[in-house]
Amino acid sequence: MFLIKCPYCGEREQSEFSCGGEAHIVRPKNPPDLTDDEWADYLFMRKNIKGVQFERWNHSNGCRRWFNIARNTATDEILKIYNMGERPPKIEGNDLKTPSGEPEIGSGNISTSFKKE
Amino acid sequence: MLDRENTIQELHNGFIKEYSGIMFKELAFVKKINLRGDPNDKKFLSTNEGALQSTLPTKPNTLTYNNNIKTIWLGPNEWLIADYDNNNINDLFLKLQDINNNEESSITDVTENRTIIRISGGKLFKLLSKFLVLDIDKALYNESSVAQTLFIKVSILIVRNHKDNELPEVDIYVNRSQANYIYKLLVDGTKNLDF
Numbered sequence: 227m228f229l230i231k232c233p234y235c236g237e238r239e240q241s242e243f244s245c246g247g248e249a250h251i252v253r254p255k256n257p258p259d260l261t262d263d264e265w266a267d268y269l270f271m272r273k274n275i276k277g278v279q280f281e282r283w284n285h286s287n288g289c290r291r292w293f294n295i296a297r298n299t300a301t302d303e304i305l306k307i308y309n310m311g312e313r314p315p316k317i318e319g320n321d322l323k324t325p326s327g328e329p330e331i332g333s334g335n336i337s338t339s340f341k342k343e
Numbered sequence: 344m345l346d347r348e349n350t351i352q353e354l355h356n357g358f359i360k361e362y363s364g365i366m367f368k369e370l371a372f373v374k375k376i377n378l379r380g381d382p383n384d385k386k387f388l389s390t391n392e393g394a395l396q397s398t399l400p401t402k403p404n405t406l407t408y409n410n411n412i413k414t415i416w417l418g419p420n421e422w423l424i425a426d427y428d429n430n431n432i433n434d435l436f437l438k439l440q441d442i443n444n445n446e447e448s449s450i451t452d453v454t455e456n457r458t459i460i461r462i463s464g465g466k467l468f469k470l471l472s473k474f475l476v477l478d479i480d481k482a483l484y485n486e487s488s489v490a491q492t493l494f495i496k497v498s499i500l501i502v503r504n505h506k507d508n509e510l511p512e513v514d515i516y517v518n519r520s521q522a523n524y525i526y527k528l529l530v531d532g533t534k535n536l537d538f
């Protein structure tokens with residue numbers, strides 16, 4: 227659970243919101259021209275990034291408005307909240323070698339010893 | 344465990360119930376109108392405000408009122424108008440319908456959608472905080488505050504009624520079908536308010 231700052235209502239509990247999935251997916255201009263694969267790609271295939279992801283969220287149990295969020299899916303850190311229709315922002319300073327700072331090779335959770343600069 | 348069934352039916356016909364110093368009352372058929380439109384549109388704003396004789400609140404989580412007609416902020420382009428008098432409301436609705444008879448704004452009668460449970464008492468905020476994810480002391484700190492939030496899993500709208508020096512009183516707007524559920528929980532919640 228985390229807090230989200232609704233652009234209208236202010237900071238609220240995550241349970242008041244619902245996530246609408248990946249943002250900035252453009253509907254193809256002429257669907258009949260697409261192959262089944264291309265259409266399925268548009269319809270179903272989504273990125274599942276460990277790191278900064280651009281998502282649509284709705285304050286469904288509040289003002290019921292949509293907005294975009296840039297969220298680090300590894301740490302749940304919300305880096306930017308911006309309006310629908312805006313271009314995705316450039317996010318800098320969050321480029322960990324791996325999203326939650328664990329070693330690139332091998333496993334094991336050493337995130338507790340990781341120091342963020 | 345509930346030692347007896349307290350259903351919202353015990354509030355029918357304006358009957359008032361009291362549990363541990365918290366008063367409950369149902370305001371069943373308060374006329375409610377949903378208004379949508381662009382607040383940057385000067386004509387929309389002035390004509391509607393003229394009919395309501397109060398401003399449309401553009402500050403989130405607030406309301407304005409004129410006598411017993413409250414205009415509640417729901418979103419940046421959406422308001423709920425509640426007429427607690429139920430007197431000349433049909434005139435008002437027709438007037439607003441006339442004003443908003445265009446492509447850019449809309450008006451809908453949503454009276455039967457939600458009922459209102461009016462609750463008051465000294466320990467009201469303590470009772471409510473048992474059920475809400477919202478920091479209610481902060482959200483309803485100012486007079487004329489409203490908040491749309493979750494009550495357990497139910498979407499509600501809370502309206503603060505009291506002035507700073509008065510006993511706390513709020514109206515909870517809740518879907519009719521879910522009113523009994525939250526009423527039962529509230530009554531149950533009054534049982535250990537002294538801890």
Ligand SMILES: [Zn+2]
Nearest residue numbers: 232235285289
């Ligand atoms: Zn909101």
